[in-house]
Amino acid sequence: MMNGRDLLRAGAASNFRGLELMARGVMEGMARGLHKSHFKGFAIEFDQHRPYVRGDDLKHLDWKLLARLDRQYIKQYEEDTSLRAWLVLDASGSMTFDHAGTSKLQTAKVLAAVMGTVLLRQQDSVGLAVCDQDLRELIAPRTGPRHLSRLMEAVAAVEGQGPTSLATALERLDARLKKRSLLIIFSDFFEDLTHVNRVLGRFAARKHEVMLCRILDPQERKFDFCGAVSFECLEGGGKCMSDALRVRRRYQREFDVHAQQLSRISRRYGINLHTFWTHLPLARQAAEFLLGRTR
Amino acid sequence: MVFLNSLALWLLLLFPLPFLAHLLHHRRRQLQSWSAMFFLRKIEQARAGRMRIQNALLLLLRGFAILLLLLAPSRPAIHAQRSQLPADTPATSLILMDTSASMQMQANGKTLFESMKEDVIEYIVTRPAGEEFLLMSAAKKPISIIPYPTHDRDRVIREVRQLQPGWQNLDMPRGMQESLFLLENGRCGRRRVVFFTDAAEAGWRSQENEPWRRLRSHADGMNPQPFFHIRVTPPILKEANAAVLNLQATEPIQLTGVASEFRADIRGTDDVYSSRAEWWVDDRLVAERDVELRGELVSLHFEHRFETPGFHTVELRLNDDSQEIDNRRVCAIHVRSRIPLLLVGRSLEEQELANASGWLHLALSDKEYSPFDLTEVDGAALEGMDSGDLEPYRSVILANIPTLSGHDRYLLERYVKEGGGLWVILHRDADQASYAGLFEGQAPLLPAAFDHLVEMKNSLVPLTLQLGGKSEAAVVIRDVEFHWLWQLTPGLGSEILAWTEEFPLMVLGASGRGACALSAFSPELGCTNLPITPHFLPWVHKLLLRLNSSGEQSINLECGETYRLNRNQEEEMQIRKPNGEVSKLSFSDSSLRVLDENLLASPGIYSVESKERSWVLGMQVNSAEWNLQEVSFNENLKFKLSRTATEFNHHMEMEGGVLELWRLCLVAALALLLFEAWLSGRLIS
Secondary structure (H helix, E strand, C coil), X not given: CCCHHHHHHHCCHHHHCCCCCCCCCCECCCCCCCEEEEEEEEEEEEEEEEECCCCCCHHHECHHHHHHHCCCEEEEEEEEXXXXXXXXXXXXXXXXXXXXXXXXXXXXXXXXHHHHHHXXXXXXXXXXXXXXXXXXXXXXXXXXXXXXXXXXXXHHCCCCCCCCCHHHHHHHHHHHCCCCCEEEEEECCCCCHHHHHHHHHHHHHCCCEEEEEEEECHHHHHCCCXXXXXXXXXXXXXEEEEEHHHHHHHHHHHHHHHHHHHHHHHHXXXXXXXXXXXXXXXXXXXXXXXXCCCC | CXXXXXXXXXXXXXXXXXXXXHHHHHHCCEEEEECCXXXXXXXXXXXXXXXXXXXXXXXXXXXXXXXXXXXXXXXXXXXXXXXXXXXXXXXXXXXXXXXXXXXXXXXXXXXXXXXXXXXXXXXXXXXXXXXXXXXXXXXXXXXXXXXXXXCCHHHHHHHXXXXXXCCCCCCHHHHHHHHHHHHCCCCCCEEEEEEEECCECCCCCCCCCHHHHHHHHHHXXXXXXXXXXXXXXXXXXXXXXEEEEEEEECXXXXXXXXXXXXXXXXXXXXXXXXXXXXXXXXXXXXXXXXXXXXXXEEEEXXXXXXXXCXXXXXXXXXXXXXXXXXXXXXXXXXXXXXXXXXXXXXXXXXXXXXXXXXXXXXXXXCCCCCCEEEEEECHHXXXXXXXXXXXXXXXXXXXXXXXXXXXXXXXXXXXXXXXXXXXXXCCCCCCHHHHHHHHCCCCCCCCEEEEEEEEEEEEEEEEEEXXXXXXXXXXXXXXXXXXXXXXXXXXXXXXEEEECCCCEEEEEEEECCEEEEXXXXXXCCCXXXXXXXXXXHHHHHHHHHXXXXXXXXXXXXXXXXXXXXXXXXXXXXXXXXXXXXXXEECCCCCCCCEECCCCCXXXXXXXXXXXXXXXXXXXXXXXXXXXXXXXXXXXXXXXXXXXXHHHHHHHHHHCCEEEECHHHHHHHHHHHHHHHXXXXXXXXX
């Protein structure tokens, strides 16, 4: 089993030193950070004017406007804040599928490690939620190098087993989220998307930002089997006999419909959906993802 | 539905193999751990019912196609009328040729067999192309000449030309039965047996139902059913002719100094015809007379007194006429000087006529009148004898021996099985238990069991005697007085020689090579008044002659019969055939003591000689072969028979057969496989 350092090495995390992971919405952070906050303050980036009231610090008074209009206005600036991020890792049995040499769970773990590192480097607080049909493990978001190593060890220790119910797990997680957060969900999303849709809608309503990292094995799309095959469910759901050649087209159609449905849901709630393939170089895919999220 | 190549039906055992392969393949299918069961379950749930039906349909199609493919080599066929068969449906013709003695008869300057050969060759030549032939000759024993079907007509004609008639009689049911077995080799959709014969009655056994019933059930069970055609080449005798049908001695045993009587049956053509009959004994003419024949059977009798013991020959010769081969007939006889007998039970101390042995002594000891050499011993003498002591006697008489020891029983059983004659006379004191062992087993010594004594209370009853063989009428003696009788229960195959109205009194049966007679009473005045009647002496003599002759095998045989020699292991023998040819006999282990049918094939006198002794065998042609009468087609022949060439062709036109379906099977299998391929392709797409 890989430890946290191996995960970072596998994800070539050191290559992402200059990259940032930016939230697209506003965040509520305790510390000053890279991300926009809905709190107005006095910083670098001008936001608006407001009439002066007694007690305001005169250093924020817009003297130029006072001279021109003879009215007293105070200049207000947008306040940057740190990010509260949750790495949600689907550790159900289906994530252990490995046909291309790397399992989907392994890929998810490496991606989680990389993104956690990037977020912690930019002073954001990062938490971890491991789920299968429920929340299996939860580490509250924190910052700092010690938390990074704890987080990495926790991610490395995750093992895939049991059935999936991502929607249930996310509902549980939702109940624990007090402030706006960034949720990065690593999963294959092989389940009924109706419930997932509902939960994601709730996240959107509560102004959480969600990023869906869909991890797939190429064989799961291609279904490149021939003849009669007995498929054994990795989530312990028994066996299913099937003539692979005969059902391939229908399977692929079902698969594509499911993918389109997920894509539609993500578009509806303005959620960033990115698909990671287990057979492609992971560092490159992670870099592409992060480049799309930098400022 | 019939199968022309039923052996190939064994291929059907392969039928379950595709299904087994399917099941095994089902079990051995690839196992794959899979993550996206979410999609697969959705698909399979929707497909499950339909797929089950489709899979069953595909399996059914494949199974049926394979079944048809496996059936095709067994050549399935259905019965069809002539009109339903294609015009070019070939036939398998089995040509069965009568090679019996009667085929040597001459008509119009050539033998019947030559005329028949011409008919056969004409038949072969006129058959349509594609017809295949088998060839058999039929006499007493059918012989396969071309046992496997051939299209080579020249070969068949060559074989027909080489065939020659023999001297045996024709066993027609057997010939036809064998032809059916051979016809099983036929490969065509129509099968027929064409029997070329002169239809002489010999061997047809037309009055016996069993062989014909067996033949018919055999033919009915065949697929396709064969058609029988009989083409008769009848003997046409335009000139007067006489034939000696048989010649035999009237008595079973001939003795020196006693006149032996012979009888011969002669048949002539319908015209009044006179012939000269000459009796020859040992190749010397001894008597002659003219015989007038009017078409009916005439019996000639001849008496001769032989002076020397041993083998002699008697021959009847008629004048040469249009058929030479039926003018002579020979008969071999074995003449004895006297017959040695052993009478057990004589007690010399008793009054001479007080018991059975006394009366038998009186009847048999007169050397002038009796041909028997009588030796008398008392009842206890058997104990001290062994089998060598009994060997010189032709018959042994047990007169009122109350009990038999184990040694006695063993000795007597062995003696009779080796060819001796035994007469057991029961007294009222006879111990059933000691005799019971002689009526047990598959070949019991006694021909009947006796269970209880019947008191007759001095009543007078008629006694019927039948001691001269079946050809002579039984003699009924009135007013025979019996005081007691043992109740006899005859065994299977035994013959009743004497009986009252109620009880069998004397039973004869064969045991091994010998014979045993059992009488239920004792010939003495304490039991019956029979000894003082005039019938007593001839009755005893006839019984003993019968007993002696029944243990012997006949030395007059029909051509083709086998003869078993009484030969020592190392004895060197030679045989002299009727044509004078002498050949040394060599015996293999299996044919030790047997002269086979090929050796004794032609009629005449054969003599078998060794340094110590010799036999004479008379080979006869079956009398029915010379009867010159055509057989009438009786009720037993239920087949499609025809008597003339015209009817024959008419029947051929009506001949049905079978319509072969193997091509249809292959086409159907191909169509099913194509449909299966299309359907499975459609299911995949």
